[in-house]
Amino acid sequence: MRILYVSPYPPARDGIGTYTHVLARAVRERGHEIAVVAARPDPAAPAEVVGALGGGGAASLRAAVARFRPDMVHVQFAVPAFGARSLAVARWLAAPGVPAVATLHEVSRDTALLRGPGRALYRRLARGCGRLIVHTRAARDTLGALGLDGKATVVPHFSAPPPPATGTAAALRARFGLGDARVLLAFGHVHVSKGLDDLVRAMATLPPATLDDVRVVVAGAVRRRHGPFRVFEARDHLHEATVRRLARRYGLRDRLVFTGYVPDGDIAAWFAAAEAVVLPYRDAEQSGVANLARAFGVPVIATTAGGLAELFEGSPWAVPPGAPDRLAAAITDFLATAPHAGDATRTPGTDLATVTARTIAVYEAVRGPLARTPGNRPDAP
Structure with a gap:
């Protein structure tokens, strides 16, 4: 598959961007092609970034996405991650085209903070997605309150170390x-x-x-x-x-x-x-x-x-x-206990390999009934 990620992305200083970078690399290592539309343009972006929201105009972004010919779009979403571009992401997902999924990193916090407008934004975003991925049962319950639990899949946040240390x-x-x-x-x-x-x-x-x-x-x-x-x-x-x-x-x-x-x-x-x-x-x-x-x-x-x-x-x-x-x-x-005492083990199912496999399974489930001729979303921002 060719998977297009829409997300903050390094070198941006953003936890969701780091999450996407690690996940996309793991997906690529399993034989899939990946590309990224970043939340904001950055001249130091790595080669897999084919464009950015608001960077260079909608036409150039549509052309870049068309050249990649994605089979799947995966949005890594939180309102703070996209800011004023959040509505543009929702509009893009609502347009006909490539099947899409979205990982909702802060749905409970966003909807509690933004109230009615936040709930409306998430419902609009969900309309363009075959599945919605959340990391916890609590977040799934929030989607249930929005009437979106039928699209929800819980995939835990992975436990994976960051890039190699250069300091001590x-x-x-x-x-x-x-x-x-x-x-x-x-x-x-x-x-x-x-x-x-x-x-x-x-x-x-x-x-x-x-x-x-x-x-x-x-x-x-x-x-x-x-x-x-x-x-x-x-x-x-x-x-x-x-x-x-x-x-x-x-x-x-x-x-x-x-x-x-x-x-x-x-x-x-x-x-x-x-x-x-x-x-x-x-x-x-x-x-x-x-x-x-x-x-x-x-x-x-x-x-x-x-x-x-x-x-x-x-x-x-x-x-x-x-x-x-x-x-x-x-x-x-x-x-009062000995240093490093206690249970610091990983929760089962949170290793990167398992999370990657479960995420790819979501892609396959969504792409099966919804796959169309690969192409770009015509209303890409």
């Missing part, structure tokens, strides 16, 4: 003045839903002796947004400022380390430096960070928000969201 844990410890401290890692984009304020409040209740050799490393930056969605970027910057103020108020400034954006080569090093990954999320669709932790074998202290409840069912370090006291108790319990 020792180098990071030296760069950020961590010494021999025990590192609790809060990794990924800084976002208001990720509960970093709850984490600071939890740390403030720990005994001073426990805090002496612990550092919380916030390894990531606020996600860049575009167009009218910059209001959400501003909200996340405000959240980061609030977290910093809380740390000053509780006397924890020297226990909280913000690294800013993490280059790909340092990702593995941060997980190697971490004694545990902390996910104090208030709400969550799923978590690529959690799957990275499992791929690296690092224990996770997490709330049971959204799909995290499924991922960490039965974990001794799973706590309700929005409960700093319970989070503090879980951290205390974890720190």
Whole structure:
């Protein structure tokens, strides 16, 4: 098959883009051809990127897609990933042409945040898709509330390491003045839903002796947004400022380390430096960070928000969201155990090979009854 991915894509700094890059590479290794229409143009894009939404005009994009002659279109969708281009993606999928599927990475969060317009957008997007892929049962339930559960397929987020490391844990410890401290890692984009304020409040209740050799490393930056969605970027910057103020108020400034954006080569090093990954999320669709932790074998202290409840069912370090006291108790319990104790194994079925095979099976199921003469979608943005 020739599969066209529509998604953010490296070198863009986007978790969905990284997901697509890893998945597309695995699909290609199974003998399929792949090409990508990126969410935004980038002169440094790799060779498989044949065009971008809004880059060079609709005619040139249609021509590039026509030259590739896809058998299947796979959109990796979340409103923050496409911003103002989200409607263009929905219009493209609604046009007759090549069979399509969409992986919905943040359907619960998007529809809760955008309410009626968000629900309408997802229903419109779904009309052009043979199947909708989600990563968790909670996300499937959200589709059910939208009347779309008949198209839903749950395919877990894969657990796969990032690109090879170019940095080391020792180098990071030296760069950020961590010494021999025990590192609790809060990794990924800084976002208001990720509960970093709850984490600071939890740390403030720990005994001073426990805090002496612990550092919380916030390894990531606020996600860049575009167009009218910059209001959400501003909200996340405000959240980061609030977290910093809380740390000053509780006397924890020297226990909280913000690294800013993490280059790909340092990702593995941060997980190697971490004694545990902390996910104090208030709400969550799923978590690529959690799957990275499992791929690296690092224990996770997490709330049971959204799909995290499924991922960490039965974990001794799973706590309700929005409960700093319970989070503090879980951290205390974890720190009292031997380093790297506990179950950090992968959830069955989340290895990359299994996820790739299940995704290809979705392509085949959709293409069977819906396949048409390969060609481009005439209304490609």
